[in-house]
Amino acid sequence: MRPLTHETPKPLLKVGGVPLLEHHLVRLRDAGISEVVVNASYLGDQVAAFCGDGGRWGLRIRVSREAAPLETAGGIIEALPLLGEAPFIVVNGDVYCDYPFKRLIDRAIDSGQGRLVLVDNPTHHPRGDFRLVDGKVEQPEDTVTSEARSRNTLTFSGIALYAADFFAGYERGKRALKPLLDDAILQGHLSGERFEGVWNDVGTPERLAALNV
Numbered sequence: 001m002r003p004l005t006h007e008t009p010k011p012l013l014k015v016g017g018v019p020l021l022e023h024h025l026v027r028l029r030d031a032g033i034s035e036v037v038v039n040a041s042y043l044g045d046q047v048a049a050f051c052g053d054g055g056r057w058g059l060r061i062r063v064s065r066e067a068a069p070l071e072t073a074g075g076i077i078e079a080l081p082l083l084g085e086a087p088f089i090v091v092n093g094d095v096y097c098d099y100p101f102k103r104l105i106d107r108a109i110d111s112g113q114g115r116l117v118l119v120d121n122p123t124h125h126p127r128g129d130f131r132l133v134d135g136k137v138e139q140p141e142d143t144v145t146s147e148a149r150s151r152n153t154l155t156f157s158g159i160a161l162y163a164a165d166f167f168a169g170y171e172r173g174k175r176a177l178k179p180l181l182d183d184a185i186l187q188g189h190l191s192g193e194r195f196e197g198v199w200n201d202v203g204t205p206e207r208l209a210a211l212n213v
Helices: 020-030 044-051 071-083 146-152 178-186 205-211
Strands: 035-040 060-065 088-091 095-097 114-119 131-133 136-138 155-162 190-194 199-201
Touching (some): 020 044, 020 088, 035 071, 044 060, 114 178, 131 190, 136 178, 178 190, 199 205
Parallel strands (some): 035 060, 114 190
Antiparallel strands (some): 088 155, 095 199, 114 155, 131 136, 136 190
């Protein structure tokens, strides 16, 4: 996202004049969530100052500070003491969507389980990430052609529901999420749903500009 992120952290870039992070906070509040933990690393002081205590949105916000970026799983594991023992929703700060979060709030989830929200493959990621078979998340088939894989896979949206113990046993530190998801698939612990509404991965200045047309 450079040069846009030279002075502004990605979650504070604006769509329709409103920071990406604020879009999420408002949707989460409107779905009935009252407590939010926000991970902050790069230009984290700006993120923390923007969030405050969350009162202006009717939320209670706590910020989990990372001295250095810990990647997705590492950031979640670092924040676990703030998240408690109930299932929690994770939303990537660099996506824009109109996903109805109440669908996850109303979803019962068993110990050790995770549930991913999957979307149709965007043009910049045509091969997708996973298959969705009868509500279960599965790995793509290795033997199919790229064209067939594109037709039969979906992309992980960065939105998910996890039981707190989904991350049990993993040490703190920098850690990518994909290996944990792969392990959960092997154990049959990962379900999913397809979302066909508005969803954008705001990964380049061009994609952000397209949203603001």
